Amino acid sequence: MNPGKVVAIAGASSGAGRAMALLLAVRGYPVAVCARRQGPLEELVGEIRAKGGQALAVPADMGKWDEAENFVERVVREYGRIDVLVNNAGWGIRSAPFDELSLEEIRQGVDVNLYTVLYGCRAAIPHMKKQHSGHLINVSSLLGKRARSNLAVYTACKHAVEGFSRSLVNDLNAHGIKVSVLAPAAIRTEWQAKAGISLDPKTRLLEPEDLALMVQYLIETPGHFSIWNMDLVALEQSFNPF
Numbered sequence: 494m495n496p497g498k499v500v501a502i503a504g505a506s507s508g509a510g511r512a513m514a515l516l517l518a519v520r521g522y523p524v525a526v527c528a529r530r531q532g533p534l535e536e537l538v539g540e541i542r543a544k545g546g547q548a549l550a551v552p553a554d555m556g557k558w559d560e561a562e563n564f565v566e567r568v569v570r571e572y573g574r575i576d577v578l579v580n581n582a583g584w585g586i587r588s589a590p591f592d593e594l595s596l597e598e599i600r601q602g603v604d605v606n607l608y609t610v611l612y613g614c615r616a617a618i619p620h621m622k623k624q625h626s627g628h629l630i631n632v633s634s635l636l637g638k639r640a641r642s643n644l645a646v647y648t649a650c651k652h653a654v655e656g657f658s659r660s661l662v663n664d665l666n667a668h669g670i671k672v673s674v675l676a677p678a679a680i681r682t683e684w685q686a687k688a689g690i691s692l693d694p695k696t697r698l699l700e701p702e703d704l705a706l707m708v709q710y711l712i713e714t715p716g717h718f719s720i721w722n723m724d725l726v727a728l729e730q731s732f733n734p735f
């Protein structure tokens with residue numbers, strides 16, 4: 494059943510965010526998507542509309558406050574409300590010893606993995622408070638709970654996303670706003686190549702569609718309770734490197 498919730502997905506031009514938008518739109522949810530790359534976003538919206546779904550694309554760098562705020566405002570203007578915000582933007586920057594990262598890479602890492610989440614929530618919460626309902630889904634990682642060498646900034650930011658989200662749960666429950674953390678292990682997306690990581694091609698990974706299914710599950714929980722944390726791991730994945 495589709496309760497008609499308006500779902501905004503930040504970081505949807507590829508990978509898990511793209512899969513979330515496709516699945517939810519096909520199930521009848523009005524979706525809004527953002528990312529920095531306009532071409533893939535427009536292609537996604539075209540695909541959704543061709544399947545009879547409703548979608549809005551807003552190119553935005555969520556690590557910049559004005560653009561994050563504009564994304565949320567556009568969603569509210571177009572759809573009249575924002576029921577779900579999935580903060581999915583994230584990037585490993587570069588797998589390397591911390592002291593070999595440039596100051597610019599460190600700043601970029603914090604912008605994309607932490608500020609995107611802070612700004613998305615900051616922009617959406619006032620609208621959700623007015624509605625007395627809403628759902629923030631912050632995509633973390635198993636590296637929000639564990640550590641992996643050569644990904645120190647990413648690991649630090651995903652730990653911060655978990656702590657931030659836990660704090661928000663306490664603050665927002667009384668306003669009828671749910672907060673969930675979705676924490677996957679490795680997913681088969683562009684993420685590894687972008688961070689310069691190569692995985693054994695024989696290892697079974699999570700698929701982007703697995704995360705999409707879990708987001709659907711999270712937003713369809715009955716109104717009186719919330720799933721605070723969801724950790725996902727493919728059966729053949731190991732915790733050994735952590």
Ligand SMILES: NC(=O)c1ccc[n+]([C@@H]2O[C@H](COP(=O)([O-])OP(=O)(O)OC[C@H]3O[C@@H](n4cnc5c(N)ncnc54)[C@H](OP(=O)(O)O)[C@@H]3O)[C@@H](O)[C@H]2O)c1
Nearest residue numbers: 504506507508509528529530555582583634679680682684
């Ligand atoms: N793949 C994995 O193994 C893995 C494991 C655990 C957790 N995760 C997390 O899962 C989430 C989805 O990643 P993915 O695997 O699907 O990787 P992906 O295919 O690289 O997707 C990341 C998305 O975030 C967008 N993005 C990056 N920076 C952004 C910014 N500043 N503002 C707005 N959008 C931005 C990217 O689009 P643009 O480049 O067009 O902006 C892209 O659409 C991320 O948070 C990632 O950290 C991934």
